Amino acid sequence: MIVAVAQRYFLEHGYAATTMSGIAAALGGSKGTLWTYFRSKEELFAAALADQAHRYQAELSQLLDPSIPVQTALERACASLFKKITSPEAIAVNRLIIAEGARFPQIARMFFDLAPKNTRALLATFIGDAMARGSLRKADPSEAAQALTALLMGGIHKQLLLGGIDDVDQNVARAEVHCAVDLFLRAYAPSQD
Structure with missing residues (x-):
């Protein structure tokens, strides 16, 4: 409850304008009670970020299933990641x-x-395992994960961040995800020795 209220409060007021007193008032409790759980605004901000990040990363871990074809797993994971990073909440946090x-x-x-680094690490682990199995060409898994996330964050995501568009057309989103995964798989296709 505290973390959920804090998340909304930080997004509505920004980090600088948020106070522990303001969050306590939004909770309907005392600042003293809030301080028993969190020693500082920074600690509460970290908890608010971690809550969202850990929940999403648990979901992403399930999608990065090594028992299914790499393309299928990446398409599912990238569609989910794209939906997450283009959500109004994620855009507001960014x-x-x-x-x-x-x-x-x-x-x-x-x-x-908490967010980009850990998400990329999950992707890198999956990609590294796929490389070890020969499903993708051998390369640095961390660099490959960074390349994949960069492909996902180029078009629509950047337009949303900059306010060029307000919402995401789902057909365009699917096409952008498909293009990112296709380019990635072409770049990391196994060698045809």
């Missing part, structure tokens, strides 16, 4: 980090470590 990360570098590091 905008908050971009807007306030220079003044509060600790929140930018926190966000990167």
Whole structure:
């Protein structure tokens, strides 16, 4: 409950304008009670980010199933990841980090470590295993995961971040995901020795 209210509060007010008193008031409780759970605004912000990130990464882990063909697993995982990163909540968090990360570098590091870095690590593990099985050509799995996420974050995601569009046409989204996975699989196709 505390974390959910804090998530909304941070997104509505930004990091700088959020206070523990404001969150306590939104909860309908006292600041003292809030302080017994979280020692600082930064700790509460970390908990709010971690809650979302860990829940999503658990879902993504299920989609990256090594027992199904690599293309199928990547298409499912990338469709899910694309939906996540283009959701209004994710766009709002990204905008908050971009807007306030220079003044509060600790929140930018926190966000990167909890969300993009951990998500890429999950993808890298799956990709590395696929490389070891010969389903993808051998390369650096971390670099491959970074390339795949970069493909997903180019078009629609960037337009949403910049306010060029307000919502995602699902046909365009499917095409963008398909294109990203197709390009990735072409780049990392096993050698035909």
